[in-house]
Amino acid sequence: MLKGQSSKVFENAVSEFASLPGIGKKTAVRLVLHILKQDPKLIEQFGNAITDLSSKIKHCKICHNISDHDVCSICEDKSRDENIICVVENIQDILAIENTQQFKGKYHVLGGILSPMEGIGPSDLNIDSLENRIEKENINELILALSPTMEGDTTNFFLYKKLNKFGIKLSIIARGIAFGDELEYADEITLGRSILNRKPFNGKIF
Amino acid sequence: MLKGQSSKVFENAVSEFASLPGIGKKTAVRLVLHILKQDPKLIEQFGNAITDLSSKIKHCKICHNISDHDVCSICEDKSRDENIICVVENIQDILAIENTQQFKGKYHVLGGILSPMEGIGPSDLNIDSLENRIEKENINELILALSPTMEGDTTNFFLYKKLNKFGIKLSIIARGIAFGDELEYADEITLGRSILNRKPFNGKIF
Numbered sequence: 057m058l059k060g061q062s063s064k065v066f067e068n069a070v071s072e073f074a075s076l077p078g079i080g081k082k083t084a085v086r087l088v089l090h091i092l093k094q095d096p097k098l099i100e101q102f103g104n105a106i107t108d109l110s111s112k113i114k115h116c117k118i119c120h121n122i123s124d125h126d127v128c129s130i131c132e133d134k135s136r137d138e139n140i141i142c143v144v145e146n147i148q149d150i151l152a153i154e155n156t157q158q159f160k161g162k163y164h165v166l167g168g169i170l171s172p173m174e175g176i177g178p179s180d181l182n183i184d185s186l187e188n189r190i191e192k193e194n195i196n197e198l199i200l201a202l203s204p205t206m207e208g209d210t211t212n213f214f215l216y217k218k219l220n221k222f223g224i225k226l227s228i229i230a231r232g233i234a235f236g237d238e239l240e241y242a243d244e245i246t247l248g249r250s251i252l253n254r255k256p257f258n259g260k261i262f
Numbered sequence: 263m264l265k266g267q268s269s270k271v272f273e274n275a276v277s278e279f280a281s282l283p284g285i286g287k288k289t290a291v292r293l294v295l296h297i298l299k300q301d302p303k304l305i306e307q308f309g310n311a312i313t314d315l316s317s318k319i320k321h322c323k324i325c326h327n328i329s330d331h332d333v334c335s336i337c338e339d340k341s342r343d344e345n346i347i348c349v350v351e352n353i354q355d356i357l358a359i360e361n362t363q364q365f366k367g368k369y370h371v372l373g374g375i376l377s378p379m380e381g382i383g384p385s386d387l388n389i390d391s392l393e394n395r396i397e398k399e400n401i402n403e404l405i406l407a408l409s410p411t412m413e414g415d416t417t418n419f420f421l422y423k424k425l426n427k428f429g430i431k432l433s434i435i436a437r438g439i440a441f442g443d444e445l446e447y448a449d450e451i452t453l454g455r456s457i458l459n460r461k462p463f464n465g466k467i468f
Binding site: 062063064065066068069072076077078079083085086087088089090091092096097099100101102103104105106107108109110111112113116121122123124128129130147148150151 | 268269270271272274275278282283284285289291292293294295296297298302303305306307308309310311312313314315316317318319322327328329330334335336353354356357
């Protein structure tokens with residue numbers, strides 16, 4: 057409990073904010089005091105926006121993205137290429153890829169990656185529904201866009217074994233030295249692989 | 263608008279968080295995704311804690327601190343010294359002083375400090391109610407605990423002129439080199455004044 061608190065309501069709001077990742081008690085106090093200065097209507101709107109997260113948000117029954125309806129706006133978007141599906145770990149990854157504006161297909165959210173350490177096995181991921189989609193939808197290519205970590209690669213390999221039988225094109229996002237990185241500070245695995253996986257250069261970069 | 267948003271509800275919550283000071287769009291997304299992972303009951307509790315800030319928080323009619331009731335818990339606390347009042351700019355300052363555990367009197371929140379630049383004049387501050395308290399309550403000492411800035415000192419001087427007539431003891435919080443500061447980095451005004459305001463030393467520091 058914060059010392060010198062004269063209001064339980066204030067204290068409650070502070071401890072709710074302080075429960076968020078990266079927000080300590082001092083920042084929480086600052087945020088709540090900021091909110092307190094707002095118009096009561098705006099404060100209510102803020103509170104409702106959060107309450108709505110519990111009552112109004114669903115998961116798309118096709119791709120498992122968050123959605124206000126049974127099917128998310130990306131799955132419903134007829135202008136997007138429905139023959140290509142990008143498999144991602146979570147919702148953040150969809151936001152990150154959408155921000156690049158380089159992908160106009162559909163998504164499939166696994167809801168995690170295989171991690172024996174954390175007890176996450178294949179049955180915890182949305183793999184069955186992915187197989188269902190491959191069977192029912194007209195899919196040409198599946199892009200595996202998982203993080204290039206040990207767990208990510210384990211999952212990539214597992215998906216390869218599992219989905220290879222469908223005979224569709226499987227691809228994996230490119231790895232190498234990131235844009236802006238300096239060679240001398242690149243880790244040796246990335247640098248070594250980027251040399252092994254060098255590409256013919258015709259004067260054009262990408 | 264965030265690109266790739268499949269949910270208005272999600273987007274609303276993100277933009278509410280992003281409206282808070284020091285929280286950008288990326289952090290807001292991270293916070294909302296964190297909240298989304300919680301139990302629906304906890305999410306609702308969070309939302310309600312914020313909504314309550316608009317509907318349930320009052321200002322103490324004696325000292326103007328925030329409170330759940332007409333009179334705050336500090337003003338109601340019989341164990342505190344009611345003969346000494348600490349005048350502060352805002353609620354944060356009460357929290358900061360209470361944290362030191364060095365003050366057991368009552369408070370009075372001015373609700374700001376005089377600032378011609380921002381158009382804050384004496385009538386915008388809770389000075390009338392302070393005079394009322396001095397007249398009606400049995401007050402021996404008034405501690406002026408405002409920030410040692412230009413505006414703070416202007417306000418200190420204004421209060422001195424205004425309250426001197428009541429014949430009560432007026433005091434001001436000590437200024438000088440802060441604990442842990444290195445002399446060579448102290449600003450010259452503070453250092454100069456701390457030499458002029460030196461105190462007799464009997465082997466005890468404070």
